[in-house]
Amino acid sequence: MSFQTTVRPAEPVDVADIRRVASAAWHTVYDDILGAETVDDLLDEGYATEVLERMIELDDIGLFVSTADGDVVGYASCGMTDAAGFGDLDLYVHPDYWGEGIGTDLLNRGESHLRDLSVRKIRDEVLADNEVGNGFYRTHFEKIGERTTEVAGREYPVNVYERTV
Structure with a gap:
C-alpha cells in the first residue's frame, strides 16, 4: 500500500474511530479464541466512549492514533503501572494495515511518552493463541515468561514480554 502515516495524540473526535479499529482488530484476533460475544462484551467495557474520553484527558496516560491519509488506522495506549518504573503499552492496528509498520510507529511514540513518565521497562502480556x-x-520485545489469565471466567495462557525503554 502507498499512503502517508502520522502518529499523534488522540482527540475526542477520534473516539468513534478508535472504537472502529478496536472492533475490527479484536474480532479478527480474538473471535476464534474467546468467542465473538465475549469480544463484544470486552469491547463494550474497555472502549466505552466515556473511558476513551477520560483517557484523552489524563496526562499520565498516553493515547495515540495513527492515521493513514487522514483516516485512523491504529492506536496505542500506555501508562506507568508500577512505581518501580514499569509501564504497559497496548496497541492495535486495523487488520487492513497489518505489516505496514504502523504498529512499530505507535510503539515508538508510546515508548517516548513512557520515557517522559520515567518508565524504565514495558511489560505486556499477550494471549498465547494470539x-x-x-x-x-x-x-x-523479549519474552520473559508465561502465566495464565482469566477472561470471562475462563483461564487462558499468556506470554509475558518486556522491553527496556
Missing part, C-alpha cells in the same frame, strides 16, 4: 500479537512482540 499469533499476530505474539509475532509483533517477538520482534520488538
Whole structure:
C-alpha cells in the first residue's frame, strides 16, 4: 500500500474511530479464541466512549492514533503501572494495515511518552493463541515468561514480554 502515516495524540473526535479499529482488530484476533460475544462484551467495557474520553484527558496516560491519509488506522495506549518504573503499552492496528509498520510507529511514540513518565521497562502480556500479537512482540520485545489469565471466567495462557525503554 502507498499512503502517508502520522502518529499523534488522540482527540475526542477520534473516539468513534478508535472504537472502529478496536472492533475490527479484536474480532479478527480474538473471535476464534474467546468467542465473538465475549469480544463484544470486552469491547463494550474497555472502549466505552466515556473511558476513551477520560483517557484523552489524563496526562499520565498516553493515547495515540495513527492515521493513514487522514483516516485512523491504529492506536496505542500506555501508562506507568508500577512505581518501580514499569509501564504497559497496548496497541492495535486495523487488520487492513497489518505489516505496514504502523504498529512499530505507535510503539515508538508510546515508548517516548513512557520515557517522559520515567518508565524504565514495558511489560505486556499477550494471549498465547494470539499469533499476530505474539509475532509483533517477538520482534520488538523479549519474552520473559508465561502465566495464565482469566477472561470471562475462563483461564487462558499468556506470554509475558518486556522491553527496556
